[in-house]
Amino acid sequence: MSIDFLNSIDLITTISFVIFLISVSIFFYKIKKKKYKKWYINILIFRYFIFLLLITLLLNPILKFNLSETTKLMLGIFVDNSGSMKLHQQPMFNNFKSDLNNFFKKIETDNIPYESYLFDRSVSSFYQSGLNGNGLTTNLSEVAKNIDNNKNLYGALIFTDGVATEGVNPLKSFDEIKIPVHVVGIGSNKEMVDISIQTIDAPTVSFINDDINFKSIIKSEGVENKKATISLYQNRELIVSREIYLTNNLSLNEVDFLFKPKKIGNQEFEVRVSSFEDEVNIQNNRQRFNILILKNKYKVALLTGTPNKNTNLIKENLKKNERIEFDHYVKVADSEFRPSINSFWSNPYELIIFDNFPIKDQSFDFVRILGKKIIANNSSFFLIVGPNQNDDSLNKISALLDFNVVDFNETNSTFNWNFKFIEDFKSLPPLNNPFTLRLENKNIDTLAYFNNQNPLWVRNEKNKIRKVLFLSPEILKLKSSFLDSLERPSDLVLNISISWLLQISGSKESYFRLNKKRLQLGEVVNISGNRLSELKNFDESLILKVIKEGKEIENNEFDFNIDLKRWEYDYRPPSSGIYNYEIFYENDYSKLQTGEFEVMESKIELSNVFMNEFLLKNIALNTSANFKNWSEKDSIIANLSPKVKKEIRFMIAKFNENVVVAIILLFLFCAELYIRKNKGLL
Incomplete structure (x- = not known):
């Protein structure tokens, strides 16, 4: 332990210290020659100590010491x-x-x-x-x-x-x-000798004529300085192949292919790797995977009974979507459309939108033929109620949409309303609620409702046909009331509706894929799905639920990979058996995808x-x-x-920054003041 001074001893400090010593000497000399009262001596002693402490602090003293500590490692x-x-x-x-x-x-x-x-x-x-x-x-x-x-x-x-x-x-x-x-x-x-397909990385959904980038990691064990052939097939037809050179006994090799899909729908592909003599397992030399191939363009028919203030809003929304081509049929007379309605009947459409149509009661033949067209073309149906419609105009067509009109209100009364799950908008304008409906399908999903509990925005799916209803003629209010906002309820209603309706086009398959459907115990199930559209609010949580023997064992949120623009989830099953899974949005309980996978008794460790x-x-x-x-x-x-570890800790205490020194100094000041006050010197 040692004491050092950070500040050097200058002339002022020296003079102060000499004065201090002289005064101390005089003090003790007077005490010896002349008797002072005890309290007076105490005051002088306190004052000298304060003076000494202040002089010492001017030199900024530090106390150095070290501690050694030995630890047995x-x-x-x-x-x-x-x-x-x-x-x-x-x-x-x-x-x-x-x-x-x-x-x-x-x-x-x-x-x-x-x-x-x-x-x-x-x-x-x-x-x-x-x-x-x-x-x-x-x-x-x-x-x-x-x-x-x-x-x-x-x-x-x-x-x-x-x-x-x-x-x-x-x-x-x-x-x-x-x-x-x-x-x-x-x-x-x-x-052991084994070559296996470890991972498959390919989009779960793509568009026809777009290039698909496929990647796979091939693991080889016990194979050195040999070639292997990796091939990609569809329906036993070779698409592309490539050779890789295996240099080490244990190696991982990445292979990538670029190819164009030829067909629309859920297409199955198979990747294969050549086998070797004495290979312990050739089942892992091939693996199948699916990619949902979608159209680049969707055909939409917009039928308008009488042009109204909602018509331009609907057309603007359709034009914004580059993947939509639409034909607009406007009724100009009782039995005349422009362009001709014959084109509507002869062309297939993925989505049919009724805007303020029909405005009069339609014949049973019209409804029957329309129903056949929807089923034959696997078309979705979107009805947006207009200002010229009443209970008679919707009477027969309601059967196609699974509802019955219970009452019609001609007073243009407005009601407050709310979205069921969406909370992005604080103040929503009241809307006209002309129809009171009875929904016939118990699986209808109500997305918005009036405060009188009447439905405003509903959707449902029946026999693979998707349908959406918006039951107020004032959808334009949802734009005009939010002109200064980046997000408008009108865009949200139309975008979500059209996006959901068009997902059925060509296939009802969803966008998620498992890395394997049969796994060894200990392997990880990887579930991934690509982000295709900006029509959905992707800030919303996507949930995976895993069920085994009727019991829910996993319910958690997907991660979204921003770089790859896809959802990803890794899950390790705890035991063997059959597992079921469901994928859905947190605030939207309609299932995007369901399926199952099997975990076999054999462990991944047993093959190594x-x-x-x-x-x-x-x-x-x-x-x-x-x-x-x-x-x-x-x-x-x-x-x-x-071995032992010896640690030496060097510690420094600065008097100028020490709380104890400050307390002592304060105590001396207070003690002197106390004595002087008691003796009437203050």
């Missing part, structure tokens, strides 16, 4: 508890547990302090009954992370076969480790039973440590000598 022992450990012939699993227990006793005899852990997909504390070889996967990168985060280790020892089935590249994980990581290899280093000597030796080499086979494990003890 530990050896971290990590034991592989994955399923492959039970399948090695040398050593057998029971012998491995017994010999491992004897190894622990030997290092305890040598007074080597240690911490022991089990690991498979994660790291946990070691306990004897927990060593059962039931781990689904092996994640060596988690072991590296645990070693790196534990600052009380002087070294590590890993017992493993080195077959990493999960996590990042183990060699990269151990690159940053600063302590030696010794490795004892388990099993035989004779590798060998010792990866190349990896284990490199981990030891890169950390300046030793690799030994299981039979040589005892010889590694000589390299495990215990």
Whole structure:
């Protein structure tokens, strides 16, 4: 411990200190010659101490001292508890547990302090009954992370076969480790021969004539300096193929293809990789996947009974969508349209929109023929009520839309209303509610409703036909009342309605795909879906629900990959069996997609039973440590000598910044003032 002064002793400080010493000498001389009262002496003593303290603080003194602390460091022992450990012939699993227990006793005899852990997909504390070889996967990168985060280790020892089935590249994980990581290899280093398709990366939905970029990762084991052929097929027809060169015993190779789809609809493709002699599993040499191929353009028919203030709004919205081509038929007489209605009957349309149409009661033949056209063309139907319609004009056509008109109000009364799920708009204008309806389909989804509980905006799907109703003639109000806003309710209603209605075109398949429909226990189910349109509010959460045997076991939100413009979800099933899944928006309970996948009893670990000597030796080499086979494990003890860590902490206390010094100074001032006040000197 030492005391230093940050400020040098200058002339003023020296003079002050000399004056202080002279005054102290005079003070004690007077005390000796003449008796003063005790309180007077106390005042002078306090004053001298204050003066001395202030002079000292001018020099900015610091107190330096150091503390040494010795910590006994530990050896971290990590034991592989994955399923492959039970399948090695040398050593057998029971012998491995017994010999491992004897190894622990030997290092305890040598007074080597240690911490022991089990690991498979994660790291946990070691306990004897927990060593059962039931781990689904092996994640060596988690072991590296645990070693790196534990600052009380002087070294590590890993017992493993080195077959990493999960996590990042183990060699990269151990690159940053600063302590030696010794490795004892388990099993035989004779590798199995297998080449497999690990991942498929392709859009789940695309448009006809657009280029599709397909990528796949091919994993090879036990194959060195050989060529493999990767091929892409559709309906047994070869689309494209490519050769890859396998250079290492264990390698991952990325292959990518660019191709154009030829057909519209849900198209199935198959990727295949050539097999090798003595390959243990050829089922993983091929994998199927689907891509939903959509039209570039959708045909829409807009039928207007009498042009009205809503007509331009609807046309403007249709024109904004580059994927929509629409024909506008306007009724100019009782039986005449411009252009001719014959074109409407002869052309197929994916979507039919009625704008203020019909304005008169239609014949049964008209309704029958329209119904046949909708079914034959698999057309969606959108009815936007107009100002010239009444209960008679909607009477017969209501059967196509699953509703009955209960009452018609001619008074143009307006009512407040609200969206069911959307909360983006604080003040919505009241709208005319001319019709009171009875909805015939119990599965109709009400998206907006009046305060009198009458429906305003509804949709439903029946027999694969989608339909939407907007039951107020004042949809233009939803634009005119929000002219200064970036978002308008009118755009939201039309965009969501048309987007939902057109999704049925050509196919009702959804946009999501599983990486595999049959998996080994321990593998991850990856579900992805592409973002196609800006018509939906993509800030809304997309939810995956997983169900097994009628019980919900997962309900969570998708992540959205901004770079790839797709939703992604990774899920690891906990056990074998059949799983069902549902995908839906958080505030929209109509299911976008449902399906199932199967998890087989066999574990991913069971297809990887060998010792990866190349990896284990490199981990030891890169950390300046030793690799030994299981039979040589005892010889590694000589390299495990215990170590201690000595830490010296240097501490500095600055008097100028010390609270205790400030308190003492304040106490001396207060004590002097107190005495002087009591003696009447203040």
